[in-house]
Structures are given as C-alpha cells and as structure tokens.
Amino acid sequence: MKTLPALTVLACALSGCHSMKPVKPDELSGKSIHRLWITTAHDSTIVLADPQLRGDTLAGFVNGVYEEMPLSETRSLRAREPAVARTALLAGALTGAAIAGLAYFENRSYVGGGEACQGDITQQQASLHCNGLGDARSR
Numbered sequence: 001m002k003t004l005p006a007l008t009v010l011a012c013a014l015s016g017c018h019s020m021k022p023v024k025p026d027e028l029s030g031k032s033i034h035r036l037w038i039t040t041a042h043d044s045t046i047v048l049a050d051p052q053l054r055g056d057t058l059a060g061f062v063n064g065v066y067e068e069m070p071l072s073e074t075r076s077l078r079a080r081e082p083a084v085a086r087t088a089l090l091a092g093a094l095t096g097a098a099i100a101g102l103a104y105f106e107n108r109s110y111v112g113g114g115e116a117c118q119g120d121i122t123q124q125q126a127s128l129h130c131n132g133l134g135d136a137r138s139r
Contacts, residue, residue, distance in 0.1 A: 017090070019083040025071055028053040036060065037078040038069070 023036065028051055036051040038058070048060035048067075059068045 017083060017087045018080045019086070020078045021081050023077040023079045025053055025058075025077065028058075028077075033079045035080065037080075038074050039076040039078075040069075041073055041075055043075075 020037065023033065027033075028036070033051055034049065036048045036058075038046045038048055040046065046062055046069075048058060048062060048069075051058055051060040053059075053071075054068075056071045057068050058071060058074070059066070061067070
C-alpha cells in the first residue's frame with residue numbers, strides 16, 4: 001500500500017517530462033527519432049524503433065524484428081519529445097511541496113516541551129524502577 005503513492009509520483013514525473021507530438025513523414029529523414037508510434041488504418045498502435053523512411057515505406061524494428069510498412073497503411077505518426085515547460089513546472093511544484101512540508105513540521109505547536117534524555121540510560125532505568133515506575137512484576 002505504501003508503494004502506491006510512490007508509483008503515482010513516478011507516473012506524474014514521467015508524464016511531466018515528455019509529450020507526444022505528431023510527426024510528418026518528411027521529418028523522419030532530417031531528425032534522429034529513436035522511437036515512432038504508428039497508428040495504422042486498423043486502429044492498432046505499433047512502436048517502431050530506429051525508424052527510417054525509404055521512399056513511401058517506413059522501415060525499422062518492431063519488438064526486435066526488422067519490418068517494413070507502406071505509408072499508405074498508416075493513419076498517424078507520433079514521437080516522444082522532452083516537455084521542458086511541464087518538467088520545470090513539476091520541479092517547481094515538488095520543491096514548493098517540500099518547502100511547505102518542512103515549514104509545517106518545523107512549526108508544529110503541539111510538539112515540543114519535552115526534556116532531552118541526559119546521562120546513562122541504565123541510571124535512568126534504575127531511577128524509574130526505584131521511584132515505583134517499574135513494571136508490575138517488581139512490586
């Protein structure tokens with residue numbers, strides 16, 4: 001149950017760092033795109049690694065296997081790119097939350113006023129026992 005908040009924060013962080021943007025086929029030759037998400041005419045999505053455009057054919061690796069696909073069978077092409085503004089916003093929000101948490105825990109009025117332990121712990125235990133604060137077996 002404790003991993004759920006951590007996974008939620010991780011998912012938010014990952015979604016804040018990247019975004020998907022449409023790619024035109026003619027952009028594939030000029031850019032170095034490592035992965036391309038292809039939506040086919042049959043509404044299935046294929047992830048093509050190391051995509052290359054050869055004429056009217058897309059080529060690359062799908063699950064480690066080299067494949068080629070005509071552009072006419074694709075409906076859309078998308079690539080993942082860094083989302084600088086969202087990443088900065090996420091970092092600012094996390095920093096603000098950390099500062100607010102520290103300020104809250106530093107200024108709690110219901111905590112404090114306790115005395116710090118000093119001296120040897122065995123002396124403190126003996127003092128408690130001798131003053132009648134020991135456990136019921138010693139009485």
